[in-house]
Amino acid sequence: EPEVTQTPSHQVTQMGQEVILRCVPISNHLYFYWYRQILGQKVEFLVSFYNNEISEKSEIFDDQFSVERPDGSNFTLKIRSTKLEDSAMYFCASSAGDSHYGYTFGSGTRLTVV
Amino acid sequence: GQNIDQPTEMTATEGAIVQINCTYQTSGFNGLFWYQQHAGEAPTFLSYNVLDGLEEKGRFSSFLSRSKGYSYLLLKELQMKDSASYLCAVSRGGGNKLTFGTGTQLKVEL
Numbered sequence: 001e002p003e004v005t006q007t008p009s010h011q012v013t014q015m016g017q018e019v020i021l022r023c024v025p026i027s028n029h030l031y032f033y034w035y036r037q038i039l040g041q042k043v044e045f046l047v048s049f050y051n052n053e054i055s056e057k058s059e060i061f062d063d064q065f066s067v068e069r070p071d072g073s074n075f076t077l078k079i080r081s082t083k084l085e086d087s088a089m090y091f092c093a094s095s096a097g098d099s100h101y102g103y104t105f106g107s108g109t110r111l112t113v114v
Numbered sequence: 115g116q117n118i119d120q121p122t123e124m125t126a127t128e129g130a131i132v133q134i135n136c137t138y139q140t141s142g143f144n145g146l147f148w149y150q151q152h153a154g155e156a157p158t159f160l161s162y163n164v165l166d167g168l169e170e171k172g173r174f175s176s177f178l179s180r181s182k183g184y185s186y187l188l189l190k191e192l193q194m195k196d197s198a199s200y201l202c203a204v205s206r207g208g209g210n211k212l213t214f215g216t217g218t219q220l221k222v223e224l
Contacts, residue, residue: 031209031210033211033212035212041216042214042215043201044214048211050209058211089154097210103212104159107155
């Protein structure tokens with residue numbers, strides 16, 4: 001079964017540093033997403049990406065965040081100048097656009113800012 | 115704004131049936147999803163409802179009433195491995211972004 005792959009699985013970074021979280025969506029999917037889940041809290045939408053541009057972003061997705069699809073397979077989330085409150089599990093997801101099958105989520109990157 | 119409510123915790127017995135309810139109030143509605151999430155893992159797709167009524171998929175069924183802003187997930191013949199968090203999520207907007215509830219932690223006991 002096709003998978004969404006995320007790397008790294010764990011990332012520890014110092015406050016103020018930049019991190020890049022990487023994702024390889026399912027190859028024939030057209031819609032890409034980033035979500036995050038702070039420990040013990042609900043999954044929160046960050047951003048959706050379609051046709052090489054952001055289609056929607058949440059209030060969380062401020063100037064500190066950016067996304068990029070640098071080539072035909074990777075989809076990255078960059079967090080500049082990380083803060084303690086950015087510590088969370090970050091999930092990448094992709095969709096073919098047919099909601100009947102839902103999104104496929106990657107296994108996540110656990111980001112710890114110290 | 116958006117509001118999705120589901121019980122925080124439920125406990126059920128192996129082999130039994132459990133119903134997890136979800137109510138929602140949201141502007142814009144493309145459909146309602148149910149996901150299963152084991153601790154420390156990614157959400158896994160269970161079901162999708164866009165029209166009123168019941169969708170059945172093996173041991174899992176999901177119901178939607180759009181007029182009432184209400185859905186439930188029905189799990190039959192419970193197994194120990196069904197112990198997990200069950201997330202109700204509403205799809206909104208042209209990009210089909212998902213707004214999640216806080217999840218219902220289901221514990222299946224012998």
